Amino acid sequence: MTAIDRNASLPENRAELSPAQARELFRNGLVGPTAGFSRGYAQANLIIVPKDQAFDVLLFAQRNPKSCPILGVLDAGETSGELLAGGDIRTDVSQYCVYENGVKIAEPTDLSEYWRDDLVTFIVGCSFTFETALMEAGISIAHIDAGVNVPMFKSNIRSACAGSMSGPMVVSMRPIPASQVSDAVRITSRYPAVHGAPVHIGNPEELGIMDLSKPDFGDAVHVPAGHIPVFWACGVTPQAAVMESRPALAIGHAPGHMLITDARDSRYLVP
Template sequence: MTSNYASPRELRLAARAGRFNEPTSGHAPGFLQANLMIVPQAHAFDFLLFCQRNPKPCPLIEVMSPGAREPRCARGADIATDVPGYRIYRNGELADERDDVGDLWQGDFVSFLIGCSFSFEDAVVQAGVPLRHVEQGCNVAMYRTNIACESAGPFHGEMVVSMRPIKSRDVAKVVEISGRFDVAHGAPVHIGNPGAIGIADLAHPDYGDAVRVEDDEVPIFWACGVTPQWVAQKSRLPLCITHAPGKMFVTDVKG
């Protein structure tokens, strides 16, 4: 794994130059990281309504003007080049994955920056609670669930969650810490039995990398900003662009 970037700007410039294309967990500690959803303006109001109706998986950091590529939360950045990985969906199918979408840019694109649970991880680690995916330098495990989101226009589907195994003695501490970060999904949506939220096998995540859960650990599940990707697939949206799972836009906003 590349040595950690402490500066959001340095990480963004490395992504823009093609030098960094890894998950952003563990990088730029203390700064808000964001999931990205880009839709044509014709679908922007419905997606904004979807986010407002589903604030746990979709806590909004910023909604950009049509065609804009420089976010207010990261001046000098370019939303089309400064994410370590992008996914392009057409009619609900993954059509392409790339590290730059500048040549696909349209003047009617509206970009949504949505809070990410990576933003509270530094506070958890600083409190003395290790996170296995950070230690192993891999992506967090993410799963589709049976938790229905509230629909808006064409947007409908189930919540995606991220999972972190936490020692039993630290569960209350981690719940309290993450609960301070409303813009980063806040407190967990489920603790313990994955089957209760429709997850059949923790060893086979739908996104990201599997991590082991030890005997003295409890799987804890947070709402995840990959939810819009799954919703866009289920909704058969003609076109949308998202971040690749785990590869966030890192803002200049302190968490």
């Protein structure tokens, strides 16, 4: 098991690392949120379940495409694939969450002791993917500027159920200057495979979010005067369903600590 180096600061050249270089750093013990890593490459959420739970998870994703856009699936027992060439899904994410009966029992940096040959890995799109496009359009991303994790909230929007899986939609929040909200919608709508357009703009209370300074996952960011809180569906949603639905075993990434894939962001851009 790799030792955790929680004090290692994130590398200054993180935006320039290739996905393989970034995965190697995490494999070797770096722990931290991945926003801003490997600019131009898609990052991804994970949900890993035993084969007998896999249909329910895949159907849940099909019925909730805004929150759970599937980028790839590794067959039972497979640990690598086209999205992480030469990589290993058990080690290449900086931190994981292991759930038994819906309760988080561990946050390891390596899945070796939990791995089983019947585990199916779902690689789910992440809104970090469109952040490069937003920044190129002159829209600042508060959590990147602050060097923290994106704030995520369990909303009062219910996901569509699938078999044993049910739960709330998790959303990520970015404060956007009012004059740029239209651009943010327009740009992100062109990336439907990585959550696409926002699910809500402007009134956190309508999503059941009473205090933006207390995210359920990730870190709080300040919403400056003149900025509007904009909410996108988030790939932590399957983990929220795991917490509610209590399958015997499920594994996710630690929120904000994504798999950095070999796929270019542009692969997920629609015309």
